[in-house]
Amino acid sequence: xxxxxxxxxxxxxxxxxxxxxxxxxxxxxxxxxxxxxxxxxxxxxxxxxxxxxxxxxxxxxxxxxxxxxxxxxxxxxxxxxxxxxxxxxxxxxxxxxxxxxxxxxxxxxxxxxxxxxxxxxxxxxxxxxxxxxxxxxxxxxxxxxxxxxxxxxxxxxxxxxxxxxxxxxxxxxxxxxxxxxxxxxxxxxxxxxxxxxxxxxxxxxxxxxxxxxxxxxxxxxxxxxxxxxxxxxxxxxxxxxxxxxxxxxxxxxxxxxxxxxxxxxxxxxxxxxxxxxxxxxxxxxxxxxxxxxxxxxx
Amino acid sequence: xxxxxxxxxxxxxxxxxxxxxxxxxxxxxxxxxxxxxxxxxxxxxxxxxxxxxxxxxxxxxxxxxxxxxxxxxxxxxxxxxxxxxxxxxxxxxxxxxxxxxxxxxxxxxxxxxxxxxxxxxxxxxxxxxxxxxxxxxxxxxxxxxxxxxxxxxxxxxxxxxxxxxxxxxxxxxxxxxxxxxxxxxxxxxxxxxxxxxxxxxxxxxxxxxxxxxxxxxxxxxxxxxxxxxxxxxxxxxxxxxxxxxxxxxxxxxxxxxxxxxxxxxxxxxxxxxxxxxxxxxxxxxxxxxxxxxxxxxxxxx
Amino acid sequence: xxxxxxxxxxxxxxxxxxxxxxxxxxxxxxxxxxxxxxxxxxxxxxxxxxxxxxxxxxxxxxxxxxxxxxxxxxxxxxxxxxxxxxxxxxxxxxxxxxxxxxxxxxxxxxxxxxxxxxxxxxxxxxxxxxxxxxxxxxxxxxxxxxxxxxxxxxxxxxxxxxxxxxxxxx
Numbered sequence: 202x203x204x205x206x207x208x209x210x211x212x213x214x215x216x217x218x219x220x221x222x223x224x225x226x227x228x229x230x231x232x233x234x235x236x237x238x239x240x241x242x243x244x245x246x247x248x249x250x251x252x253x254x255x256x257x258x259x260x261x262x263x264x265x266x267x268x269x270x271x272x273x274x275x276x277x278x279x280x281x282x283x284x285x286x287x288x289x290x291x292x293x294x295x296x297x298x299x300x301x302x303x304x305x306x307x308x309x310x311x312x313x314x315x316x317x318x319x320x321x322x323x324x325x326x327x328x329x330x331x332x333x334x335x336x337x338x339x340x341x342x343x344x345x346x347x348x349x350x351x352x353x354x355x356x357x358x359x360x361x362x363x364x365x366x367x368x369x370x371x372x373x374x375x376x377x378x379x380x381x382x383x384x385x386x387x388x389x390x391x392x393x394x395x396x397x398x399x400x401x402x403x404x405x406x407x408x409x410x411x412x413x414x415x416x417x418x419x420x421x422x423x424x425x426x427x428x429x430x431x432x433x434x435x436x437x438x439x440x441x442x443x444x445x446x447x448x449x450x451x452x453x454x455x456x457x458x459x460x461x462x463x464x465x466x467x468x469x470x471x472x473x474x475x476x477x478x479x480x481x482x483x484x485x486x487x488x489x490x491x492x493x494x495x496x497x498x499x
Numbered sequence: 500x501x502x503x504x505x506x507x508x509x510x511x512x513x514x515x516x517x518x519x520x521x522x523x524x525x526x527x528x529x530x531x532x533x534x535x536x537x538x539x540x541x542x543x544x545x546x547x548x549x550x551x552x553x554x555x556x557x558x559x560x561x562x563x564x565x566x567x568x569x570x571x572x573x574x575x576x577x578x579x580x581x582x583x584x585x586x587x588x589x590x591x592x593x594x595x596x597x598x599x600x601x602x603x604x605x606x607x608x609x610x611x612x613x614x615x616x617x618x619x620x621x622x623x624x625x626x627x628x629x630x631x632x633x634x635x636x637x638x639x640x641x642x643x644x645x646x647x648x649x650x651x652x653x654x655x656x657x658x659x660x661x662x663x664x665x666x667x668x669x670x671x672x673x674x675x676x677x678x679x680x681x682x683x684x685x686x687x688x689x690x691x692x693x694x695x696x697x698x699x700x701x702x703x704x705x706x707x708x709x710x711x712x713x714x715x716x717x718x719x720x721x722x723x724x725x726x727x728x729x730x731x732x733x734x735x736x737x738x739x740x741x742x743x744x745x746x747x748x749x750x751x752x753x754x755x756x757x758x759x760x761x762x763x764x765x766x767x768x769x770x771x772x773x774x775x776x777x778x779x780x781x782x783x784x785x786x787x788x789x790x791x792x793x794x795x796x797x798x799x800x
Numbered sequence: 801x802x803x804x805x806x807x808x809x810x811x812x813x814x815x816x817x818x819x820x821x822x823x824x825x826x827x828x829x830x831x832x833x834x835x836x837x838x839x840x841x842x843x844x845x846x847x848x849x850x851x852x853x854x855x856x857x858x859x860x861x862x863x864x865x866x867x868x869x870x871x872x873x874x875x876x877x878x879x880x881x882x883x884x885x886x887x888x889x890x891x892x893x894x895x896x897x898x899x900x901x902x903x904x905x906x907x908x909x910x911x912x913x914x915x916x917x918x919x920x921x922x923x924x925x926x927x928x929x930x931x932x933x934x935x936x937x938x939x940x941x942x943x944x945x946x947x948x949x950x951x952x953x954x955x956x957x958x959x960x961x962x963x964x965x966x967x968x969x970x
Contacts, residue, residue, distance in 0.1 A: 212853060212862070304865035310941055400846040429573050429836060430847035431864050438865025447864075453837035454864050456940060457564045482539040482713075485705040487674070487959075488558070491952035495536055495543040496557040496580060499504065499814055499886070499926070502839055503929070504884045505829070507875060508821075509957055529816035531926070546816070556960070560953040568830040569883050570930065573842040577831055579953065580884075583960035617811060634967065660967035668962030672955060706963060 202281070202387055204297070208396045211245070212301045212434060217387070218294035219285075221333045225292055228254035229338040232330060233376030234323045236343070237269065237384035239315070241411030242418065242440040244392040246303060248319070249295040249384035250326045251376050252335055257290045258375060266378040268371040269385040281386045284379060293383045294329055296322050297391055300437045301398075307439035310458055316346065324358055331359075339363045341377045343370035399433045401425075413442035426450045503569055506580040509555070531557070532618035537593035538709050542616065545590075546582050552625050556585035587622055588631045588657075589710040594619065595636060595649040596712060604639050604646035607632070654715070655722040658707060662723060665703035676702035701725055813923045814886070820927035827883055827930035831950060833868060833940040858943050859936070870938035873950070879957050881932040887925050 207215040232252040239246055253261045264283050272280070284291050298318065306313040323342065330337055340359065344351050344366050352366035367373065371381040392411065397404060405424060409417025422443065425432060428451050436443050484494055528549030536543040546555035558581045565577025591611060598610040607628075613619045622628065629645070632638065634657035636647040669676055676698045700723060708716035830848070852861045859870040875881045937944050937951075944951075 210853070212851065301862055301865075305862055305867040308865045309867070398851045400850055427843065427847060429838065429842040433847070434851060434862065443865075455564055455835040455837065456866065457833070458940070482541075482709075485709050487702070487706055488709070490949075491956065492560050492562045492949045493558045493581070493953050493956060494561065495539075496559040497533075497541065497543055499531055499544050499557070499580075502886065504886075504926075505932075506882045506884050506928075507879050507954075507957065508882060509879050509961075529818050531814040531816065533812075556964075558956060558960075560950060562949050564833060564835050566832045566834060566836040568828075568832065568842065568844045568848065570827045570829075571841055571844050573836050573838060573840065573844075575836055575839050577835075579950065581879075581953070581956055581960075583957050584964055585960075586964040586966070618813065631966070656970075657967060661963065664965060664967065665959075665963050668959055672958055674955070674959070706959075710963075 202390055204387065204390055204394065207245075207297050207299075207391060208394060211297075211299050211391075211396060212398060213299055214302050215297040215299075216294065216329070217297070218329070218333070219288060219292050221292050221335055222288060222290050224254050224257075224290050225252060226334045226336060228256055228336060230254050230336050231258060231339040231341065231374070231376045232327065232335070232337045233370070233374055233378070233380040234326065234340065234342040235269075235371050235377050235381035235384050236319060236323075237381065237388040238392075238411070239319070240413075242413045242422070242437050242442050243408055243411035243435055244300055244395065245388065246298045246319075247295055247384040247388040247391065248298070248322045248326055249293060249380045249387065250323075250330055251284075251291065251293045251379035251383055252330060252337065253291050253376055253379070255338070260287070261291060261379060262375045264375075264379075266375050266382060268369075268378055269381040270371075272382070274389060277382050277386050277389075280379075280382050284382070291379065292330075292335065293380070294326055295383055295387050296326055297387060298322060299434070301434040304434075304436075304438040307437075320351065320354065324355065327355075327359060327362075337362055340365065341370050341374040342366045343377050343381065344368055395435055397433050397435060399430075401433060413440060422446050423450065428452050503567070503572065503574045504580055505567060505569070505574075505578065506582060508582045509584055532616075532621060534590060534616045534619055534622075535593060535613060537589045537711060538713075540593075540712075545585070547621055549621075549624065552627070554585045554587045554590070554622070554625060555582040557582055586631075586710075587625050587628055588635060590619070590622055591628065591632070592635055592649075592654065592711065592715075595647065596715070599649035602648075604637075604648045606644060606646055610647065651715075651718065655719060658711070658715075658719050659722060661707050662700060662703045662719070665706055666699045669699055669702060674702070697725070811922075813920070815923060815925050816884075817925060817927040820929070821882065821931075824882055824928040824931040827932050829881075829883075829932045829935035830870075831873075831935055831937050832863065833938050833944075834863070834866075859938075861938070867941050868938040869941060869943045870936050871943055871945075872934050873937045873948075873954070874934045875932065876954055876957060881935070882928040883930040883932070884926050885929045887927055 202217070204215075204217070206217070230252045231254075232250055234248070234250050236249070237247045238244060264280060264287070266280055266284075269277055284293070303315070303318070306318055307315060327337065327340060337359075340355065340362050342351070342355065342365070348366040348368060352364055355366060356362075356364045365374075370377040372378070405421060407417065408421035409415040411418055413419070419442065422432065422436065423446060425436075426446055431438060431447050431451050432443060438444070438447075483489070488494060529546065530549070531544055531546050533542045534545050535541070544557040546557060547553075548555070560579040560581065562577060567574040567577055591607075594611045594613070598605055608620070608623060611619050611622055632647055633653075635650060635654040637650045637653070638648070639646045677695075704716075704720060704723060704725060707719070711719070828844075828849075830844070836842075848861065848863065852859055854860075857869065859872075861868050861870070937948060939945075939948070
């Protein structure tokens, strides 16, 4: 798997896809959607699709693809290599969402939560397969939340396709298992070869699983917190674990949309009215509009 | 670690002298002192260049929620200081008006004295000052010693010239003087020319008023024949608020006052030109005070 | 002036060491759309600068998990930007002496300044440690653009020049 495009700029998102097998353009295909790295506080989240003609699902199954979580890393790598060999009838595509993209989406002025981000990414990948001419007739999706709403949404978005959203779909449908392997292999590789945007000479690579409850990960976060900048962009700032470490160990940062109670509360407003006492001279509007005032101290 | 301040300095033929040749045996006489702001009477910072005999005013740009990165450091307050040449006459005028209560001609060193801001005597070291004084004083020479007395008439004529040259600069710098809220992005030259002359004069008068006492500002408005600004509030104590002098980013809900006012005026069915102008004010950009109390999402990292 | 003593504050003069204006090295300056509640060193070069990206819409970077979009703002012609640091007088004089020695120059100028009566024991000193002729202006998620307050503030030197110019004769 060639992630060089991601390594060049890992501050946004990056889409990668296999060539579309010719047979998938003609024959009706099943398409599976799965994700890897949704929970960790570190690194990217990867969404993947895998598709294969209905007529050849048995062959995909024969590869013994299974839920990626039940496989060891070397088994996943071996299976992905097999799928690459079977590129005449199996195709895949994936979207790598950088931790920076996740942080900035979730912390934006307009909140873009992880569920919406995930759903939109999945929809984008299915659409991508359709745009490439893949004859998708069935879509199988693994879900972490309640499947019903997600299913309705996808079914509405793709009315001509039979959509199945199910928990543990990655264990039930080979196309979903295959997608989960693609996603996991990509996530592992992305994390392993992560190009830190920051220049960090004494970086410790021992960050454990990346899951917030992993003591190694927690220790790594505490070690790498920087008082002004917080963490490297490798960390998802929007995770509670990251935020609580920042609150304790980093300097405060106030944004104009930070909540009022973080900003000295109502005292400010009272003093504002006091400053309106007639004694005080109000500068001309030219100065007020430009934030200029006579300097009374240096 | 010392606090860092960012300062924008007018370098015009002044600092270039220092910059050109530092090894020159040039006496360095740049000093910041606190003097009485001629408008508010409160302490404000000024910069003297004792060598090139220039006075600078210091303004500071402040905007909430801003910080600086300066090389490898962070500066919490995103302030930016400006040092720009200032007409020393404004500062001296403050003392001349005070001294005028005695109603007699006095030597300048008797006029420019201040217990709170003793550095005001540095003003007397500015050599051009004597030449400038004739704009605002009557003088007498006795035994080759000069005695001065504040002249309101002369001062108003001098201030009128100041207003005129400021008006010209407002036009050439394309400063939006109308009460309308406008984005600089959509502020075209056409709109500049559509601004009324009266708006410019009122705006320039407002700017000059930041350098003179309130009473003199009122006299200057009469001298310029500026129409009485409409009283925006029923409370006469607030008559200070003038239409064109209000910041566009009003921090109170003036729309309330405006609508209330207009209703009362309608009954009288008589509106002054300024009140009509007020009726046309686009209030869309004015923030209602409610927005300052609004509940916002918690976000703190 | 950081003195809490009102009386001293108003009588105190702060001497600007003009010599420091000469060799103030250019600084890289960013104006951020947030308040960082600390003054002090920050590894800007390691964390912030390498994260800046040139996007079709302009500059982009993230800070504390939030997107900043920015642009370069030039200091207007005729003025210069300086980073000033308040020092204890002795500190500044020592630094100037070091510099002059390095250059092999006599420090006559400063000797003169010390004897200058404008300067009193309780006065303080300020000196430039760096200069700037432009800075990076960052907005939270959007480019600050022409309506940025600081852009308005930068029109001040021009207007001030007109207000404070000597009036024409009658």
